[in-house]
Amino acid sequence: MNRANTKVGFVSLGCPKNLVDSEVMMGILSREGYELTPHAAEAEILVVNTCSFIESAQKESVDTILEMAEHKKFGAAKKLIVAGCLVERYRNQILEQVPEVDAVVGTGEVERIIEAVEGDLKVLPAEPPAFLYHDLTPRIVTTPKHAAYIKIAEGCDHPCSFCIIPQLRGKFRSRRFESVVKEAENLAAAGAREVTLIGQDTTSYGEDLGLRDGLAKLLSRLAEINELAWVRFLYAYPNRVTQGLLDALAAHPRLVKYMDMPLQHASRNVLARMKRGANGDAFLKLLERIRKTIPGVSLRTSFIVGFPGETEADFEELCDFVRAAKLDWMGVFEYSDVDNAGSFPLDGKVDAETIAGRRDKLMAIQKKISRENLKRFKGQVVRALVEGESKENPLVWEARLEGMAPEIDGKLYLTDVELPGGEIATMGDMVRVEVEKADAYDLIGRVVEIEPRPVSKLQPAPIPAEALTRIATGAPLRVLG
Ligand code: SF4
Numbered sequence: 001m002n003r004a005n006t007k008v009g010f011v012s013l014g015c016p017k018n019l020v021d022s023e024v025m026m027g028i029l030s031r032e033g034y035e036l037t038p039h040a041a042e043a044e045i046l047v048v049n050t051c052s053f054i055e056s057a058q059k060e061s062v063d064t065i066l067e068m069a070e071h072k073k074f075g076a077a078k079k080l081i082v083a084g085c086l087v088e089r090y091r092n093q094i095l096e097q098v099p100e101v102d103a104v105v106g107t108g109e110v111e112r113i114i115e116a117v118e119g120d121l122k123v124l125p126a127e128p129p130a131f132l133y134h135d136l137t138p139r140i141v142t143t144p145k146h147a148a149y150i151k152i153a154e155g156c157d158h159p160c161s162f163c164i165i166p167q168l169r170g171k172f173r174s175r176r177f178e179s180v181v182k183e184a185e186n187l188a189a190a191g192a193r194e195v196t197l198i199g200q201d202t203t204s205y206g207e208d209l210g211l212r213d214g215l216a217k218l219l220s221r222l223a224e225i226n227e228l229a230w231v232r233f234l235y236a237y238p239n240r241v242t243q244g245l246l247d248a249l250a251a252h253p254r255l256v257k258y259m260d261m262p263l264q265h266a267s268r269n270v271l272a273r274m275k276r277g278a279n280g281d282a283f284l285k286l287l288e289r290i291r292k293t294i295p296g297v298s299l300r301t302s303f304i305v306g307f308p309g310e311t312e313a314d315f316e317e318l319c320d321f322v323r324a325a326k327l328d329w330m331g332v333f334e335y336s337d338v339d340n341a342g343s344f345p346l347d348g349k350v351d352a353e354t355i356a357g358r359r360d361k362l363m364a365i366q367k368k369i370s371r372e373n374l375k376r377f378k379g380q381v382v383r384a385l386v387e388g389e390s391k392e393n394p395l396v397w398e399a400r401l402e403g404m405a406p407e408i409d410g411k412l413y414l415t416d417v418e419l420p421g422g423e424i425a426t427m428g429d430m431v432r433v434e435v436e437k438a439d440a441y442d443l444i445g446r447v448v449e450i451e452p453r454p455v456s457k458l459q460p461a462p463i464p465a466e467a468l469t470r471i472a473t474g475a476p477l478r479v480l481g
Contacts, residue, residue: 009043014051027138146428203240266321298403306355
């Protein structure tokens with residue numbers, strides 16, 4: 001196989017942590033001379049990086065594999081490789097049941113993608129995943145270059161009974177402190193204005209390295225990178241949120257006043273069955289401490305409704321919690337059985353109709369709260385990061401406030417990006433926006449000032465020239481999830 005003339009296409013499913021794995025596999029193949037293509041029809045090699053967190057995600061992964069298999073039957077594709085979390089569950093079944101699949105690569109085998117592509121590897125024996133990328137690992141950043149994710153840790157040691165991620169991603173393991181800092185500097189030198197730190201549980205960062213308050217220390221160090229406008233982190237675990245972390249967030253203007261902290265439920269009974277502990281009152285006290293330490297902070301969480309044993313009273317307790325908590329952003333998952341999750345054998349299963357009804361009710365409560373919360377921005381001049389043309393409506397541009405995380409929260413739509421003097425805001429600019437309208441989840445405004453870009457003093461990382469060109473064409477076929 002002549003690498004330089006061989007095109008590879010990636011489909012990346014699931015969460016941003018899986019996206020970083022896709023970007024690492026794309027980086028490795030690009031470094032080895034392969035060309036990346038965003039068009040499935042012209043790819044000789046197709047890689048599907050799968051998700052299998054819950055039933056619906058698994059179904060999406062299987063459907064996508066079968067869709068890509070069609071390209072092998074009738075298109076240019078000569079090889080189909082399946083990677084990611086579905087492999088950790090069904091590595092041999094995938095090969096047996098989908099004959100078009102040539103090889104499978106587990107979540108801990110990302111750096112062996114080249115062997116799969118070149119036929120030296122079909123399937124490896126299942127072992128607890130241990131892989132962790134670092135700042136010298138080739139990686140093709142597929143998000144707009146002004147906003148990149150950094151995976152600071154992998155795996156998880158929490159026993160949440162509804163979750164199989166520890167089985168799919170292995171034990172919790174942190175990346176080295178200096179490696180994360182170096183990667184953030186490289187990304188900033190390459191034009192990133194915002195970096196978002198991710199992991200299954202970012203608040204446990206450094207515990208396995210003997211670091212106390214590791215996330216607070218890491219954030220404070222990243223806050224010194226002048227080329228960055230914003231440093232954000234997602235996936236805080238409630239009982240790992242320390243005062244040191246909150247103080248660090250409050251102390252540095254470059255650390256966004258934003259916290260994403262999945263609570264999953266508020267009823268003591270349900271949280272106990274989820275093996276997560278705590279209760280609604282404890283969470284309200286925590287939210288109060290966060291808001292007291294970080295004035296104006298935006299808070300995001302996610303809940304699961306319909307967990308086995310969730311009574312009407314438990315659900316009403318959750319509704320009352322949401323009314324009292326007045327969160328800024330909220331996601332609600334419908335519980336779905338996963339046969340190797342701790343919750344699978346539990347009694348008290350809730351029927352699908354009731355679960356869907358509870359999800360709708362909780363979202364309706366939050367919609368009112370979100371509309372109320374966003375009203376405070378009307379008539380204000382706020383700082384925002386310009387994201388670019390809106391996918392929904394190319395006539396308007398999109399931006400985000402520091403209280404809005406990429407892809408999961410509301411947006412700020414820009415009706416005008418040109419200043420009276422003719423200067424025009426572009427992707428990655430930090431701007432001041434006068435907010436003219438607030439909806440249930442989004443804001444609308446016009447740019448009134450464009451901040452000058454900082455002059456970078458950082459030395460860009462030594463990325464080989466041809467890899468740079470490949471970056472230009474290298475987006476995944478699509479990112480689903
Ligand atoms: S903390 Fe998150 S990833 Fe870890 S077991 Fe719980 S739900 Fe799963």
